[in-house]
Amino acid sequence: MRHEIVALALLGIVLAGAALLPESALSKKHRRPGAATAGGAPDGDRYAGRDIAARIVAAVAGSLQVGLLAAGASTLVAAALGLAVTFGRVADHAVGVLTELALGLPHFVLLIMIAFAMGAGTIGVIVAVALTHWPRLARVLRHETRTIAASEYVANSRALGRSRAWVALHHLAPHLVPQINAGFVVIFPQTILHEAGLSFIGLGIEPHLPSIGVMLSESLREVMAGHWRVAATPGLGPMLVAHAFERFGEALRQLSDPLERLS
Template sequence: MSDAAEPIRARPARPRHPQRRAMRHGMIALALLGAVLAGAPLLPEGALSVDAAARALAPRPAHPLGTDLLGRDIAARTLAALAQSVQVGLLAAGASTLVALVLGLAATLGRAADHLVGGLTELALGLPHFVLLIMIAFAMGGGTAGVIVAVALTHWPRLSRVLRHEAQVIAASDYVAISRALGRSRLWVARHHLAPHLVPQIVAGFVVIFPHAILHEAGLSFIGLGIEPHLPSIGVMLAESLREIMAGHWWVAAAPGLGLMLVALIFERLGEALRRLSGPAGGTT
């Protein structure tokens, strides 16, 4: 029988490795984060300055992403604005994750504490999200501090619910019961038994909150309640670009919009990968 008559054997499917995929996404995200944070301070002096002779220039070798109506280089402003957004996002996501962890651990202190944390979480989840963001930022007077507080106080409920459930499962385990029988306090058990086992959920939750934090920072800055106007901000750049797009200056909005979307999508993918890894059976379900 000729070789052509031999049945074609299907190639075995390659095993999926979610750990490798998550590691790859993590390396890309960390490399991007490092490039943004390291590149912003290295901008040449005057890169963000107004230049009346270079107003509204289309992309060209001297200005790869063009300039705005004040002659400021779009590439330099976008890099500085992304660095500002990343810093705000890290602080806001870290604060929100800390709130979620404290409430998740507090729910294990007793039935009354559990009902209190559960009711507070459901109440926060039932409130209009962005409206609450605007109200808190307005009450704080806007600015960078207002954005951080607003995001920190509105992004904890979903992670808190996950941590609360995981903490209750761990608190019901045999080794926790033995520790309590040996006279260990609830605080000792929370610090030595509960918190270490919650690290995967904490890390995944932080990475999931981070892109939402920078997107909401841009949204608040867009309506004038975010980062101070004199600081570079993606939201401010997008707000300023509205009238320039009508004049045909499309490049003014393209760079900040695409940069923000790229950062958010990469960290969103990383968060999804980490969340699958922290689930049952290494996230293969």
């Protein structure tokens, strides 16, 4: 329960902070540590820290929104493919081949290709992430679906004249909910990190929008000048959120596994 509270608290703090930020906080250009204000007084780390912190909060909030959409779409793809195996051996074989083929492709290279084909931007990131993060969850759901489909009560339901779609919706889908929930929470932090990676190389969120990847890309010149905090601070935001949700996913997996609860 502790991990769930930490993850939800981080999510709430970031979203609330982004909603309360004034537009002026994001329009200002951050200064290098040790810079002076217009009046000559050293503003230094305090001004830069305040401005960078505002941009980080807004960027992480934007990454959370993109991650939720992309992870949700990817989870729906995995669930649909996992349930599709109930429609016969041909569908089962096709899903298996498609899943293994997707797992064998270089992940980030495929992300770059799809984002580039979509013309980059926020929509391109969401589509690219959604189309590349479903294979592992789909393989798990396919295995679970095949196991449940072989049970006696499913066979009895089919013998009573129920269609495959009815069986998949009423008998199989409810049993897959714990795996789907845990899979979504595991996919979600990956989408945040990959969104930052695509934005870093210029294929992600539009440059005028707050983005961790854009901030890291812009900070390279500052790092070479010795101002490492300008890059280190933005990098901590998505890392902490991703780590919290990975622990959240592990906690959900343990709750859904009877053997884990008994150990």
